[in-house]
Amino acid sequence: MNIEELLDEMDDLLDHSRPIPFAAHRAVIDADRMRELLNEAQLNVPAEIKRAKLIDADCDRIINEARVKAENIIQEAEARAKRMISEEEVLKEAKRRALDMLTKAQNGSNDVKEAAERYVNHLLTDAQNYFQGALQEIEQTKNSIANVKK
Numbered sequence: 001m002n003i004e005e006l007l008d009e010m011d012d013l014l015d016h017s018r019p020i021p022f023a024a025h026r027a028v029i030d031a032d033r034m035r036e037l038l039n040e041a042q043l044n045v046p047a048e049i050k051r052a053k054l055i056d057a058d059c060d061r062i063i064n065e066a067r068v069k070a071e072n073i074i075q076e077a078e079a080r081a082k083r084m085i086s087e088e089e090v091l092k093e094a095k096r097r098a099l100d101m102l103t104k105a106q107n108g109s110n111d112v113k114e115a116a117e118r119y120v121n122h123l124l125t126d127a128q129n130y131f132q133g134a135l136q137e138i139e140q141t142k143n144s145i146a147n148v149k150k
Contacts, residue, residue: 003048006041010034 001009013034017027 001040001044003041003044006037006044010037010041013037 013029014027017029020026020028
């Protein structure tokens with residue numbers, strides 16, 4: 001029997017007891033049966049308490065395990081968030097560097113283009129001056145020949 005059944009039986013024993021005349025709050029009960037019930041209750045109480053302690057310990061263990069799991073999940077989420085932020089920062093830095101390199105390459109290309117244009121312009125100016133000089137010599141030679149014929 002469990003402790004609740006024993007207590008119910010003790011209550012029934014008291015309910016079925018005979019009252020003592022002129023003392024309403026007193027009754028005659030079967031003392032041997034009451035002693036058996038009390039002895040059995042005393043034997044069952046420690047078992048009930050042990051079960052309650054085990055259940056309490058299990059609850060504490062389950063709560064602690066849940067707390068540890070929750071903390072691990074939070075730590076993993078925070079670490080993942082940091083990695084994602086870090087990866088995003090690396091990506092931003094890579095994009096910034098690529099843009100810088102592209103800008104430098106475009107500026108370098110423009111510088112080379114301008115230098116090439118200046119060089120070609122210089123060559124063309126030199127060629128123009130050379131050919132103008134040669135043309136002047138040809139005209140002078142032509143005039144000299146025409147003057148000789150006269």
